[in-house]
Amino acid sequence: RAKLEGRGALRFFEQHLHDELVRQHHLVAQLEQALERGELCLHYQPQVSAVSGCIENLEALLRWIPAEGPPISPAEFIPLAERSGLIHRLSDWVIEEACRQQRSWRDRGFATQRIDINVSGRQLLHKGALARFEACLLRHGLEPQDIGIELTENVLIEADDSVLEELRKLYHRGVRIAIDDFGTGYSSLSYLKHFPVTALKIDRSFVRDAPCQPEDRAIMEAAIFIGHRLGLEVVAEGVENAEQLTLLREMRCDLIQGFYFYRPMPAEAIERLLAGLVPGHGHLSG
Ligand code: C2E
Ligand code: MG
Ligand code: MG
Ligand code: MG
Numbered sequence: 497r498a499k500l501e502g503r504g505a506l507r508f509f510e511q512h513l514h515d516e517l518v519r520q521h522h523l524v525a526q527l528e529q530a531l532e533r534g535e536l537c538l539h540y541q542p543q544v545s546a547v548s549g550c551i552e553n554l555e556a557l558l559r560w561i562p563a564e565g566p567p568i569s570p571a572e573f574i575p576l577a578e579r580s581g582l583i584h585r586l587s588d589w590v591i592e593e594a595c596r597q598q599r600s601w602r603d604r605g606f607a608t609q610r611i612d613i614n615v616s617g618r619q620l621l622h623k624g625a626l627a628r629f630e631a632c633l634l635r636h637g638l639e640p641q642d643i644g645i646e647l648t649e650n651v652l653i654e655a656d657d658s659v660l661e662e663l664r665k666l667y668h669r670g671v672r673i674a675i676d677d678f679g680t681g682y683s684s685l686s687y688l689k690h691f692p693v694t695a696l697k698i699d700r701s702f703v704r705d706a707p708c709q710p711e712d713r714a715i716m717e718a719a720i721f722i723g724h725r726l727g728l729e730v731v732a733e734g735v736e737n738a739e740q741l742t743l744l745r746e747m748r749c750d751l752i753q754g755f756y757f758y759r760p761m762p763a764e765a766i767e768r769l770l771a772g773l774v775p776g777h778g779h780l781s782g
Pocket of ligand 1: 558590616736753756
């Protein structure tokens with residue numbers, strides 16, 4: 497009997513796995529169509545100065561809003577795109593779109609902010625990916641400091657020498673390179689010595705609990721300290737309330753990103769914000 501039940505459980509599991517694979521396959525096909533039909537867009541989330549509250553940079557975040565149905569999170573479709581190989585076309589689109597938008601903002605006098613794009617592991621491992629990035633900047637008449645990139649620790653650790661060489665070139669040309677989700681990868685700190693980076697983004701899991709958890713607060717403070725001692729800019733992700741902001745300001749964090757100030761928003765909303773047509777957040781006044 498136990499054996500029979502075991503078999504039933506296995507069959508149930510296999511069915512479940514099968515359904516999940518079918519669903520993923522379907523999603524990849526839909527994503528490819530979305531790319532072709534122009535159903536993807538970038539939203540932008542401001543990073544503000546911890547001292548002044550002024551908008552400094554924007555992070556570009558990919559959005560897929562299907563014609564029917566609810567938006568699908570990049571946390572779900574990026575890994576799928578990586579596994580299916582669609583990531584290369586997807587990331588070419590992101591780079592092109594970020595450059596086009598930046599060019600358009602520059603041309604219309606919105607001249608202060610840098611746009612940072614997220615770069616995934618598979619994307620970076622693709623030969624020539626970084627060269628294409630540079631070509632795109634050139635094509636749009638942009639400077640290396642106009643578009644930055646964000647990579648996770650794991651991507652850096654897994655990168656081979658030729659990729660690191662390409663990254664180093666970008667770094668020396670003046671492209672800003674941030675380590676995303678800092679503190680969550682499986683890595684020793686020694687990699688910070690070798691990699692060409694300009695900023696650390698402290699993962700939001702530490703920021704979230706810092707006000708009530710001494711351990712998270714300690715890690716956050718240590719990350720800011722290390723970043724500064726290495727001459728890096730430090731950004732806090734996922735700042736949602738005044739307590740977190742107060743701590744981060746006390747610890748001299750440079751930039752703040754999170755819902756407390758701004759959510760990711762479409763380009764037009766950013767324009768209204770930068771044009772002063774909507775009030776900014778007065779959290780830092782007084
Ligand atoms: P990430 O690069 O760490 O981006 C930050 C994520 O945190 C975004 O989620 C953003 O909407 C969210 N966030 C910002 N502030 C807050 C806050 O105060 N509270 C909370 N709870 N969340 C906040 P999103 O847009 O869903 O993106 C998820 C991940 O998908 C990104 O994490 C990034 O790893 C990936 N991703 C997004 N766009 C792209 C892209 O164009 N290319 C690649 N390769 N990956 C992307
Ligand atoms: Mg990011
Ligand atoms: Mg992040
Ligand atoms: Mg993240």
